[in-house]
Amino acid sequence: MTAAEPRLGPATMVETFSYETLYSEKSVDTALNPGLHAKYDFATAYPAPETLPLDGLIQSLQAAVDSNSTKVLAELAYYPHQLGALELREYTAQKLEADRGFTVTADEIALTNGSGEALALVIQALTNPGDVVLTEEFVYMGTTAQLRRFGADIRGVAMDEGGIIPEELEEQIVALTAAGDRPKYLYTIPEHQNPMGSTLSGERRRAILEIAHRHNMPILEDDCYVDLRYKGDVQPAFRALDDSGIVVYVASFSKLLAPGLRLGYFTASPELMRRALGFKIGSGPNQFAAVAIEGYLRNNLESHRDNFNPMLQAKCDSMTAALEEHFGDSGATWSAPEGGCYVWLTMPEGSDISSIRDKVFDQGVGYVAGVAFEADGSGRTGHNCARLCFAFESVEKNAEGIALLAQLFKQHGAM
Amino acid sequence: MTAAEPRLGPATMVETFSYETLYSEKSVDTALNPGLHAKYDFATAYPAPETLPLDGLIQSLQAAVDSNSTKVLAELAYYPHQLGALELREYTAQKLEADRGFTVTADEIALTNGSGEALALVIQALTNPGDVVLTEEFVYMGTTAQLRRFGADIRGVAMDEGGIIPEELEEQIVALTAAGDRPKYLYTIPEHQNPMGSTLSGERRRAILEIAHRHNMPILEDDCYVDLRYKGDVQPAFRALDDSGIVVYVASFSKLLAPGLRLGYFTASPELMRRALGFKIGSGPNQFAAVAIEGYLRNNLESHRDNFNPMLQAKCDSMTAALEEHFGDSGATWSAPEGGCYVWLTMPEGSDISSIRDKVFDQGVGYVAGVAFEADGSGRTGHNCARLCFAFESVEKNAEGIALLAQLFKQHGAM
Numbered sequence: 094m095t096a097a098e099p100r101l102g103p104a105t106m107v108e109t110f111s112y113e114t115l116y117s118e119k120s121v122d123t124a125l126n127p128g129l130h131a132k133y134d135f136a137t138a139y140p141a142p143e144t145l146p147l148d149g150l151i152q153s154l155q156a157a158v159d160s161n162s163t164k165v166l167a168e169l170a171y172y173p174h175q176l177g178a179l180e181l182r183e184y185t186a187q188k189l190e191a192d193r194g195f196t197v198t199a200d201e202i203a204l205t206n207g208s209g210e211a212l213a214l215v216i217q218a219l220t221n222p223g224d225v226v227l228t229e230e231f232v233y234m235g236t237t238a239q240l241r242r243f244g245a246d247i248r249g250v251a252m253d254e255g256g257i258i259p260e261e262l263e264e265q266i267v268a269l270t271a272a273g274d275r276p277k278y279l280y281t282i283p284e285h286q287n288p289m290g291s292t293l294s295g296e297r298r299r300a301i302l303e304i305a306h307r308h309n310m311p312i313l314e315d316d317c318y319v320d321l322r323y324k325g326d327v328q329p330a331f332r333a334l335d336d337s338g339i340v341v342y343v344a345s346f347s348k349l350l351a352p353g354l355r356l357g358y359f360t361a362s363p364e365l366m367r368r369a370l371g372f373k374i375g376s377g378p379n380q381f382a383a384v385a386i387e388g389y390l391r392n393n394l395e396s397h398r399d400n401f402n403p404m405l406q407a408k409c410d411s412m413t414a415a416l417e418e419h420f421g422d423s424g425a426t427w428s429a430p431e432g433g434c435y436v437w438l439t440m441p442e443g444s445d446i447s448s449i450r451d452k453v454f455d456q457g458v459g460y461v462a463g464v465a466f467e468a469d470g471s472g473r474t475g476h477n478c479a480r481l482c483f484a485f486e487s488v489e490k491n492a493e494g495i496a497l498l499a500q501l502f503k504q505h506g507a508m
Numbered sequence: 509m510t511a512a513e514p515r516l517g518p519a520t521m522v523e524t525f526s527y528e529t530l531y532s533e534k535s536v537d538t539a540l541n542p543g544l545h546a547k548y549d550f551a552t553a554y555p556a557p558e559t560l561p562l563d564g565l566i567q568s569l570q571a572a573v574d575s576n577s578t579k580v581l582a583e584l585a586y587y588p589h590q591l592g593a594l595e596l597r598e599y600t601a602q603k604l605e606a607d608r609g610f611t612v613t614a615d616e617i618a619l620t621n622g623s624g625e626a627l628a629l630v631i632q633a634l635t636n637p638g639d640v641v642l643t644e645e646f647v648y649m650g651t652t653a654q655l656r657r658f659g660a661d662i663r664g665v666a667m668d669e670g671g672i673i674p675e676e677l678e679e680q681i682v683a684l685t686a687a688g689d690r691p692k693y694l695y696t697i698p699e700h701q702n703p704m705g706s707t708l709s710g711e712r713r714r715a716i717l718e719i720a721h722r723h724n725m726p727i728l729e730d731d732c733y734v735d736l737r738y739k740g741d742v743q744p745a746f747r748a749l750d751d752s753g754i755v756v757y758v759a760s761f762s763k764l765l766a767p768g769l770r771l772g773y774f775t776a777s778p779e780l781m782r783r784a785l786g787f788k789i790g791s792g793p794n795q796f797a798a799v800a801i802e803g804y805l806r807n808n809l810e811s812h813r814d815n816f817n818p819m820l821q822a823k824c825d826s827m828t829a830a831l832e833e834h835f836g837d838s839g840a841t842w843s844a845p846e847g848g849c850y851v852w853l854t855m856p857e858g859s860d861i862s863s864i865r866d867k868v869f870d871q872g873v874g875y876v877a878g879v880a881f882e883a884d885g886s887g888r889t890g891h892n893c894a895r896l897c898f899a900f901e902s903v904e905k906n907a908e909g910i911a912l913l914a915q916l917f918k919q920h921g922a923m
Contacts, residue, residue: 110721110754112780115692120633120783128589142581147573150796155566166557169768174543206621209790218535239789277530306525339525353584353795365527368535374654375624380768381565382796 131459133494153388173377177204208345208357214369231466249468256293259300285318285433288480322432323406338362415495434484546874548909568803588792592619623760623772629784646881664883671708674715700733700848703895737847738821753777830910849899
């Protein structure tokens with residue numbers, strides 16, 4: 094190859110060019126996330142780097158190549174199947190049967206670039222602009238952002254420490270339907286909810302399923318935290334309780350292994366899956382990570398969880414013990430999660446920890462203010478709440494960071 | 509964890525559930541691509557598995573871990589930056605400067621899930637439904653599918669064996685503008701075009717840039733084949749000839765390494781980049797592949813290209829020699845690419861190799877009929893043309909497959 098020719102100097106024509114009239118009406122000039130992290134980073138949403146089985150993943154990739162390099166090469170050399178790598182879909186089907194008690198074939202699973210892509214595809218297949226969508230009153234802002242982008246009118250359903258309250262859900266559906274705003278579907282994170290940390294009991298799930306059938310309302314079940322349980326009993330997936338197609342099941346390897354792998358998946362009724370995949374941009378997700386994940390989890394899932402979850406529990410215990418020590422007399426309450434990544438802190442009514450978030454961040458403690466998770470985005474509630482991720486920092490830093498948080502809240506008049 | 513509860517039997521309520529009224533208006537029930545391959549697979553769009561440096565990629569990943577496992581772990585443990593892994597962006601900036609002669613910083617590059625995602629993001633930032641978009645008269649159907657999905661009214665610009673004809677381009681812009689259909693932007697694959705195999709000369713690029721400035725019309729430059737040149741001189745990128753922001757530059761590691769890695773990128777003026785990234789679903793692309801690619805290419809780009817491109821040339825030579833032998837007397841013509849993956853076969857006017865494509869596939873030879881690449885999708889042209897990928901099959905299979913193709917065309921009355 095020869096070198097490229099030198100570029101033209103600043104031509105006079107350059108001055109005339111402008112994008113002013115060219116941007117699409119839907120485009121928005123949005124600042125990039127600077128990706129900053131506080132010294133005590135409770136604002137994250139994932140486990141710590143040291144828990145990531147990087148050597149194991151690479152060894153699994155190498156082992157797959159050593160045992161059948163032709164096959165691995167052929168998979169990487171082709172554009173991935175729209176559903177993603179077959180081996181990881183087969184493994185996922187086995188894992189769902191073993192862990193979640195329902196049976197799907199590999200061809201009923203679509204791998205995606207994280208569960209975020211899965212949710213976006215399903216949302217697009219089910220949502221017309223203006224459609225009412227129900228969800229927990231505080232819920233993962235990544236999903237509410239997608240729902241809003243595709244025009245959903247999001248309404249939060251009343252919760253208690255056990256998650257969505259079925260009776261409240263049905264009352265709300267009836268009232269909305271009477272007002273001409275029949276809800277289209279329910280999005281829920283039933284296990285170790287983000288941000289509240291709550292888990293729906295099997296009894297509530299059955300009640301919610303009955304309500305969903307009565308109102309012909311699909312349930313979009315986001316089960317991405319189910320592998321991160323360290324105490325108590327796992328509750329049955331909505332999908333395991335119902336084979337009718339009313340449940341769309343979404344999950345991920347991001348929390349169990351690493352977000353940077355970008356591998357999630359979903360399963361739904363065949364026509365809904367085809368319609369959802371019609372919104373896909375490009376082919377299936379990266380095969381490189383898929384081969385590594387499949388090889389690693391097939392041999393190490395149990396030992397990985399056995400190492401991982403006690404460590405999560407130690408981190409959670411450290412954070413809640415520090416909350417007891419430093420917030421015990423403040424009138425604050427906090428959730429008691431049985432897994433997942435989050436403790437939900439509620440300061441007394443009237444306390445505002447939302448407006449001081451940036452100052453506290455600069456002084457060393459990161460958290461996400463509750464208002465950011467508000468389902469309807471009205472900005473009316475959650476100012477006295479925060480999501481604290483206990484999974485990322487160490488046991489020691491969880492304790493230190495909570496002590497500093499109390500000190501900073503006092504300094505800023507929030508407690 | 510305890511086992512999930514047994515699922516409910518077939519409940520009576522199940523029968524009442526239906527998605528009939530729930531699918532969004534934009535959703536379409538689209539069959540999945542079955543992903544079939546003919547014995548002689550000239551319908552693909554990528555190099556062969558044996559060229560993929562899988563061991564090198566894994567070794568590079570392992571080397572990155574060995575030299576700084578904390579850093580690699582931290583990158584995988586966090587959700588990727590919206591722009592993707594910093595190291596690969598830094599490497600990409602260096603590669604663009606060395607290979608393409610223009611300077612951008614790592615923060616002016618966004619890594620994406622293949623170049624398909626990059627194109628979709630830019631298209632969304634620039635296209636309102638009904639906007640006229642220009643492109644080569646035959647062009648990559650993945651891009652025309654995206655353009656159509658976001659409402660573009662695509663018009664093909666006349667080409668010869670040297671690609672887009674600048675005079676024809678300007679005449680078309682003037683005529684469209686006079687008719688109230690001012691073109692919004694031009695999408696082009698200037699180097700080893702897909703499917704035609706043509707390369708625009710530096711002189712034509714300069715002429716097209718002047719036209720673009722006169723009409724305030726951005727150029728979306730898809731440079732994904734530039735690394736695959738095995739003879740002749742590389743032509744300057746549009747982006748290297750113009751610093752004004754009018755050029756959006758998109759490229760990929762899919763062709764140089766492997767499609768299954770799903771890593772492409774783009775660079776554009778800052779506001780356009782922000783607006784394009786606003787359409788992103790989820791975070792940056794997978795870090796696992798990014799770390800492997802950066803490590804591998806930083807040490808092996810030259811040797812990889814030195815091995816890779818002579819092999820591509822041998823494959824192309826084998827296919828064109830077989831075309832000469834078996835199609836030389838048929839009145840057919842074919843392109844003489846200097847790189848890339850494709851030979852464009854044109855049978856005599858009136859010959860229809862589009863309608864017999866499925867039969868020929870079943871009998872052992874896969875190709876994509878020219879009509880599939882028609883810019884305006886009218887179905888009027890290209891029935892006597894085919895894109896033949898010479899990069900995927902071996903030298904021997906290229907020769908055998910073309911011999912069989914001639915035999916099958918005769919059998920089906922196409923020559």
